[in-house]
Amino acid sequence: MPTTQARGLVALQTVFLLVGSMFAWSKLVPQVTTFYATYHTFFHFVGCTVPNPLKTACLYGSLGFIVALVWSLSVYQTTTYLREKRLSIFLLCCSVFAATVVAYEVLIYYKVIAGAISVSCTPGLSPLASPCFTGMIFFILAYITSLVATRRLQASATVPS
Numbered sequence: 001m002p003t004t005q006a007r008g009l010v011a012l013q014t015v016f017l018l019v020g021s022m023f024a025w026s027k028l029v030p031q032v033t034t035f036y037a038t039y040h041t042f043f044h045f046v047g048c049t050v051p052n053p054l055k056t057a058c059l060y061g062s063l064g065f066i067v068a069l070v071w072s073l074s075v076y077q078t079t080t081y082l083r084e085k086r087l088s089i090f091l092l093c094c095s096v097f098a099a100t101v102v103a104y105e106v107l108i109y110y111k112v113i114a115g116a117i118s119v120s121c122t123p124g125l126s127p128l129a130s131p132c133f134t135g136m137i138f139f140i141l142a143y144i145t146s147l148v149a150t151r152r153l154q155a156s157a158t159v160p161s
Helices: 004-039 057-077 081-109 131-158
Strands: none
Touching: 004 057, 004 131, 057 081, 057 131, 081 131
16 A cells, blocks of 8 residues: 555656656657748658758657556556556666767767767757756656655565555
């Protein structure tokens, strides 16, 4: 039986994922509409002045937020240690993905690697001011909350009644 505190943590995790989803999609939708208005297709990949959404990390981060949000809502409805643990692993993967993108963009921004192709939806912008950085923060907050919830659920499952 999950504790009230553990369910509250799952609810907080869901809020982080909801806000992260809203933020990510608010950045992705204008990018998609601008690209489509410019090129009238999503399959133009070379010589683009506007980044193709299929080539940016924004699309995949936004999809990750939606998957994690739906999963978190499901865990909230039926909260168990194993379900939360699996979500926690997914959130760790999302956090690592986002951190890797931010680190890669830092290397490009400070010209540590020359001739690299940006995967950001905002090439040339400081990585700390990019949507990727903000998305990473939301994924990390959700992951940390999930870790604490997982530990609380594990402790409540092992306590004899």
